[in-house]
Amino acid sequence: MFRDSSAYADKRTLVFGVTYHGSTAEPQSGLDNVYGKHISAGKLRVQLTWLARHFRVMTIAEILRRCREGNLPARTAFVAFHDGYAGNYHVAFPLLKELGIPADMLVPTAMVGTSCRFWVDVLDAALKHTDRRECSVRFEEEGLILPLETPEQRLEAAVLLRKHLKWQPEPVLEARLAQVLAQLGWDDPAGIPRLGEHETCLDWNQVREMAQAGIAIGSHTHRHVICAQQDAATVYLEMDTSRHVIQAETGQPCRVLCYPNGSYPRSGCDATDVIARGVGYECVLYMMEGHNLVHPRTFRLTGTAFGEQDTLDHVKYSLSAWRFKVRQMRGRKLWKWNRDTVDEPILPFDQIPRITTLGTKKIC
Ligand SMILES: [Zn+2]
Numbered sequence: 608m609f610r611d612s613s614a615y616a617d618k619r620t621l622v623f624g625v626t627y628h629g630s631t632a633e634p635q636s637g638l639d640n641v642y643g644k645h646i647s648a649g650k651l652r653v654q655l656t657w658l659a660r661h662f663r664v665m666t667i668a669e670i671l672r673r674c675r676e677g678n679l680p681a682r683t684a685f686v687a688f689h690d691g692y693a694g695n696y697h698v699a700f701p702l703l704k705e706l707g708i709p710a711d712m713l714v715p716t717a718m719v720g721t722s723c724r725f726w727v728d729v730l731d732a733a734l735k736h737t738d739r740r741e742c743s744v745r746f747e748e749e750g751l752i753l754p755l756e757t758p759e760q761r762l763e764a765a766v767l768l769r770k771h772l773k774w775q776p777e778p779v780l781e782a783r784l785a786q787v788l789a790q791l792g793w794d795d796p797a798g799i800p801r802l803g804e805h806e807t808c809l810d811w812n813q814v815r816e817m818a819q820a821g822i823a824i825g826s827h828t829h830r831h832v833i834c835a836q837q838d839a840a841t842v843y844l845e846m847d848t849s850r851h852v853i854q855a856e857t858g859q860p861c862r863v864l865c866y867p868n869g870s871y872p873r874s875g876c877d878a879t880d881v882i883a884r885g886v887g888y889e890c891v892l893y894m895m896e897g898h899n900l901v902h903p904r905t906f907r908l909t910g911t912a913f914g915e916q917d918t919l920d921h922v923k924y925s926l927s928a929w930r931f932k933v934r935q936m937r938g939r940k941l942w943k944w945n946r947d948t949v950d951e952p953i954l955p956f957d958q959i960p961r962i963t964t965l966g967t968k969k970i971c
Contacts, residue, residue, distance in 0.1 A: 619900040619901065619902045620674060620679045620681065620683065620901050620902075621682075621898065621901075622670055622684065622898075622908070623662065623684040623898060623899070623911075623926050624685055624892070624898075624908055624909055624910025625654075625658060625685070625686050625687070625910060625913060625926075626686070626688070626892075626894065626897070626910035626911065626913070627646055627651070627686075627687075627688050627695075627699070627913060628644040628645065628689055628690050628914065629688075629805055630647070630648065630651050630688070630692070630694045630695055630698040630699040631645045631647050631698060631805045632647070633647060633648075634650075634915060635647070635803070635805060637761075638758070638761060638762055638765055638802070639735070640805075640915055641765050641769070643915030643916035643917070644912075645692070645805050645914070645915060646913065646914050646915050647915060650918075651698070651702060652706075654913065654917075654922050655703070655706055657923070658684055658708070658922075659707070659708050661682065662682050663682060664684050664686055664708050665683060665684075666685065666709045666711055666823040667685050667687070667711050667823065667825070667863050667890055667908060668823055668860075668863065668890075669709065670685055670901060671889060671890060674901050674902065677903075685710075685711060686708060686709075686710040686711070687710065687713055687825075687865065688712050688713065689713045689827055689867075690713075690715070690725070690827065690831075691713075691714035691718055691719055691808050691827065692805065693805075693808060693809050693810070694805050695712060696809055696813040696814075696816075700820075704820060709821055709822070709823070710823070711822070711823045711863055711865075712822050712824055712825070713824075713826065713827040713863065713892070714814065714825075714826070714853070715828055715830060715849070716826065716829050716849040716852040717830045717849075718831065719808055719810065720809075720810040720811050722808075724806060726772075726784055727769060728802055729788070730765060730768060730772075730784065730788075731802060732799045732801060732806075733796075734765050734791065735761065735802065736800050737755065737793070738792060739755055739790070739791055739792050740754070740756055741754055741755055742764060742787065742790045743790060744786055744787050744790050746771070746786075751771070753768075771783075772784060774833070774836075774873070776836055777832070811856050814856060814857060815857055818858075818859050823859075823863065824853050824857050825853070825861060825862065825892075826850055826861055826864045826865070827867055828846065828849055828867055829844075829846075829965065831867045833866075833868050833873075833874055834846075834866055834874060834875045834879040835872060835873055835874055835879060839878070840961060840962040842879050843882050843885075843961060843962075844961070844964075844965055845965065846864060846883055846886045847886045848965070849861075849864075850864075850887060862889040863888065863889065863890050863891070864883050864888045864892065865891070865892040866879075869894030869912075870894055871895065871909075874894075879891075880907065884906060885957075889906075890905070890906060890907070891906065891908070892909070893910075894909065894910060894911075895909040895911075897925070911925050913925075
């Protein structure tokens with residue numbers, strides 16, 4: 608463990624992280640694209656073209672390798688796609704090939720090649736297709752009455768319910784989601800129509816084709832869980848399983864782990880980082896402001912998520928404010944996060960209890 612961050616003070620290179628979730632041929636809006644997480648092909652083309660013109664874009668593993676070798680160029684960036692939506696194969700992949708941009712695809716391995724759906728997609732589809740004019744739910748701490756007369760009210764309900772459910776422990780989330788779906792008239796979630804093609808997951812043939820074309824396939828855990836909420840044994844198995852599945856399916860090393868629901872320390876923390884390192888990952892990726900001061904011992908990286916709502920000006924502003932960001936990072940606030948190493952976990956890595964099977968996460 609390297610605890611003296613000053614040892615690398617003169618070897619830090621600024622690296623920008625740009626991340627996306629899904630990508631679609633045509634723009635999607637409303638409940639089909641809450642928070643604009645699926646970016647349309649036209650906007651993605653504009654953003655990637657600009658990025659390739661102004662930065663040296665590399666995969667995360669390449670950035671770390673070149674940094675260790677001491678030849679990481681200035682103005683370097685990486686592009687990462689999370690969540691394993693099939694649109695990233697149909698829309699983003701051809702664009703990346705055409706523009707010659709390497710990228711990282713970070714997939715939740717339990718969902719690849721299945722018809723499983725993220726619970727947020729189930730919620731949005733339930734709100735989109737319900738015939739109810741109101742949804743009234745009572746959670747322990749408060750009651751919510753949500754009008755559903757107009758598309759705008761339904762979108763508002765989707766955002767509010769997300770905020771309410773997202774950070775609950777898994778069993779609470781499942782119980783409350785079932786309560787909401789029942790209130791919307793869906794006693795059987797399997798009967799809820801899908802949002803559309805853009806909700807489909809990648810399959811392993813698509814993942815392999817991308818891997819062979821130079822896309823780095825990384826982990827987004829096995830079942831897309833919030834690691835900071837899980838016990839150490841589950842975190843270990845989530846990380847280890849997804850890494851082994853990716854390596855077996857692609858025949859290539861799986862070097863990067865991206866935490867679902869992304870920010871530090873809500874999604875991952877010092878303790879989960881230590882597990883990730885012990886499992887064999889070379890780097891973990893968080894979703895915060897995408898400015899990194901990379902040095903030879905860097906283990907954490909961060910990326911800014913862009914989506915359908917972001918114009919090229921948003922991207923330019925976010926990336927060009929780097930002087931201010933570097934000052935911030937060199938200050939106390941982010942320095943702890945960006946330092947060379949991570950704290951010891953509550954249990955040392957070799958004492959983390961191992962479990963052999965994961966529970967079911969009802970996302971199908
Ligand atoms: Zn995700």
